Amino acid sequence: MQVRLSARYSRLLNPPLFLLRMAPVTFKLTRPSILVRKMQAAKIVAVAVVCLVVGACLGAFVIGFFHASPAEKPSGEKGETVVGAPNIEAEVSLDFYSADKLTVIATIKNVGYKDISACNVTVHSDADPLTFNIGSIGVGQSVHFCEDLTNPPFTLEKEYEIKIVAVAADGTSVSKSLIRKAGPLVSQQLNVQIISVDIVKDSTTTLVSVTIKNTGNKPIMSCTVTVWGDSGTATLDLGALDIGESKSASTTNPSGFSVTVGKAYPVKVDATAADGSTFSKSFTVTCTG
Secondary structure (H helix, E strand, O other): OOOOOOHHHHHHHOOOHHHHHHHHHHHHHHOOOHHHHHHHHHHHHHHHHHHHHHHHHHHHHHHHHHOOOHHHOOOOOOOOOOOOOOOEEEEEEEEEEEOOEEEEEEEEEEOOOOOEEEEEEEEOOOOOOEEEEOOOEOOOOEEEEEEEEEOOOOOOOOEEEEEEEEEEOOOOEEEEEEEEEEEEHHHOOOOEEEEEEEEEEOOOOEEEEEEEEEOOOOOEEEEEEEEEOOEOEEEEEOOOEOOOOEEEEEEEOOOOOEOOOOOEEEEEEEEEEOOOOEEEEEEEEEOEO
């Protein structure tokens, strides 16, 4: 038996030829080519690589910041905890006064960001090493040490190793090594330069100010300047001065001290070096108004 379809249904089952011809063309335009897919994959890989590189850089920066040394971190900010070891500057000399007497002179300065709770200087000699306890050193402070040795186990003009070890309160430490020759003391001199001494008086205030510099090659343990007035004295204590260091001090309306504008007054500078030697100089200064 044969079934005949009407012309309308026959057209539905047999679409026009032009539609069959367009279908492949439409399919080819909407489907990505292999080249396009490769380019898209390459872009995805490139983005992933960039993200990995940026992430690695950020991670290295964060780790480096939290593990920075004291020299890499700013100082002077209250409440800041600075990681790393302490730091010092050190100078040590071995000076023969005579054939049977030698003096060990050391100047240690704390140039780090931590207070030093203990500091030792060990000097290797012809016999056993000699260790000297310097003590504690605050941030920015200097400590001068002087020790006389009788019949010292050293040879004139011979070089010796010196080791300085400083330990902070948190247990971190720093060590420095020096090589110094045991030499004659005659090469060292104690000398002080008086840069300025001023006495100024007005109707209500009397000001005395001084500036002193250590121009010798010995560290100074103490230095004072005394001014004699019409009545009383004004004394200024400059403390210790490293080699080449300058210091200033002043006092206002010293108790019992009086001066007259235009009059000259005697001044005396006294300094004592770490080895016990002394320096003294006297002169006059005129009071200005």
